[in-house]
Amino acid sequence: MHYSEAYNIDDLHRIARSRLPKVCYEFMAEGTEDNVALRNNREVFERIRLQPRMLVGVSKRTQQVTIHGKTFKSPFGIAPTGAAGLYGFDADVALARVAAKAGVPFVLSTASFVPLERITREVPDGTNWFQLYMAKEHEGAEKLILRARDAGYEALVVTTDIPVSAAREYNKRNGFEVPFKMRFGSMIDGAMHPRWMFGVFLRTLLDSGVPRLQNVDSNVGGRIVSKSLSDFRLQRDALNWSDMEWVRSIWPRKLYIKGIMTAADAREAERIGADGIFVSNHGGRQLDGAVSPMEVLPEIVAAVGGRLAIMTDSGFRRGTDIVKALALGANMVFLGRATLFGIAAGGEAGASRALELLRGEVDRTMGQLGVNSVHEISREHLVLDKTMFAKN
Numbered sequence: 323m324h325y326s327e328a329y330n331i332d333d334l335h336r337i338a339r340s341r342l343p344k345v346c347y348e349f350m351a352e353g354t355e356d357n358v359a360l361r362n363n364r365e366v367f368e369r370i371r372l373q374p375r376m377l378v379g380v381s382k383r384t385q386q387v388t389i390h391g392k393t394f395k396s397p398f399g400i401a402p403t404g405a406a407g408l409y410g411f412d413a414d415v416a417l418a419r420v421a422a423k424a425g426v427p428f429v430l431s432t433a434s435f436v437p438l439e440r441i442t443r444e445v446p447d448g449t450n451w452f453q454l455y456m457a458k459e460h461e462g463a464e465k466l467i468l469r470a471r472d473a474g475y476e477a478l479v480v481t482t483d484i485p486v487s488a489a490r491e492y493n494k495r496n497g498f499e500v501p502f503k504m505r506f507g508s509m510i511d512g513a514m515h516p517r518w519m520f521g522v523f524l525r526t527l528l529d530s531g532v533p534r535l536q537n538v539d540s541n542v543g544g545r546i547v548s549k550s551l552s553d554f555r556l557q558r559d560a561l562n563w564s565d566m567e568w569v570r571s572i573w574p575r576k577l578y579i580k581g582i583m584t585a586a587d588a589r590e591a592e593r594i595g596a597d598g599i600f601v602s603n604h605g606g607r608q609l610d611g612a613v614s615p616m617e618v619l620p621e622i623v624a625a626v627g628g629r630l631a632i633m634t635d636s637g638f639r640r641g642t643d644i645v646k647a648l649a650l651g652a653n654m655v656f657l658g659r660a661t662l663f664g665i666a667a668g669g670e671a672g673a674s675r676a677l678e679l680l681r682g683e684v685d686r687t688m689g690q691l692g693v694n695s696v697h698e699i700s701r702e703h704l705v706l707d708k709t710m711f712a713k714n
């Protein structure tokens with residue numbers, strides 16, 4: 323199937339699966355341990371039902387949303403995803419371009435294969451945010467924060483939900499570790515996916531050599547086959563809110579804290595002066611059995627809604643999913659795998675297709691629900707199984 327024949331994100335997922343070697347596909351699509359959180363992130367949407375109003379006149383509907391005075395064309399953006407270059411040639415730049423074209427924000431991961439300066443240089447008309455992974459030792463983070471500031475990023479998104487690494491057992495089986503171990507089976511698998519082998523892997527090697535996490539070591543960039551890379555993961559387990567205060571003191575623009583899953587932590591984010599939060603369980607990739615963001619949004623919205631911008635992600639594949647999150651009080655939804663499936667299925671055009679499909683679905687859902695603006699979407703439009711919420 324060609325990406326242009328994909329009619330929903332699941333179609334793009336199927337194409338992505340057929341095009342990628344197992345080692346890449348599993349790293350992108352799987353969760354952690356028994357995939358309980360991953361499955362729940364999807365199942366939770368079926369427990370929230372929509373209750374539409376009729377004959378309200380929806381011919382003037384617009385899905386524009388304004389966050390901190392800036393208007394976006396759709397109420398969703400592209401979440402940070404490390405190693406995106408494994409799925410498509412120059413995928414980080416492609417994703418930034420696609421987001422700019424769609425008028426929505428793009429978040430570059432610390433673990434990208436491109437230096438962060440390239441995004442703002444090559445996609446200056448986009449809304450570009452930088453996601454920071456940091457350790458207790460602040461030297462590396464400080465260099466990155468200053469680089470992001472000088473490169474013109476509009477917001478910093480600090481990810482807090484990896485105090486320790488997740489048990490990604492499939493990665494171990496596939497040799498997808500740091501440093502990367504080339505397995506004979508992976509080589510055969512790669513050879514059996516020639517479109518990926520030539521169009522992504524060899525093209526990347528020819529263009530820029532062995533992929534490097536260009537932002538990790540600000541001087542050289544850690545090669546994904548090098549041992550030193552694992553060092554940047556050290557000392558994350560010692561981080562606490564005083565480190566976020568430090569980030570706040572040196573980052574001059576919008577600051578969002580990613581991985582918040584409780585009202586108490588949302589209040590802490592407010593206390594240290596953050597401008598917003600990402601309610602996220604990292605797409606079910608960190609703590610298995612973690613509650614879905616949808617189950618905790620009500621308590622978080624009750625605690626900080628209206629004062630902090632509330633973004634959310636994890637499991638969003640349909641326009642109805644997005645509308646349900648907005649109805650629970652989120653200001654914006656972010657997409658991790660949805661656009662990666664697009665990248666793997668058809669490069670930049672495939673990711674663009676993912677955003678177009680979701681844009682169409684959001685529009686259709688709004689029309690059928692009887693609203694003209696995303697700001698009109700509220701809990702009045704939901705029929706809730708109240709037992710599903712952690713609190714509230």
Ligand SMILES: Cc1cc2nc3c(=O)[nH]c(=O)nc-3n(C[C@H](O)[C@H](O)[C@H](O)COP(=O)(O)O)c2cc1C
Binds near residue numbers: 604656
């Ligand atoms: C392949 C992959 C890599 C990711 N890398 C990062 C990362 O580098 N930094 C980060 O904050 N989140 C990362 N995430 C999590 C996403 O930002 C986001 O929280 C998650 O993908 C949302 O769930 P979804 O994939 O179901 O949309 C990654 C997710 C995936 C699938």
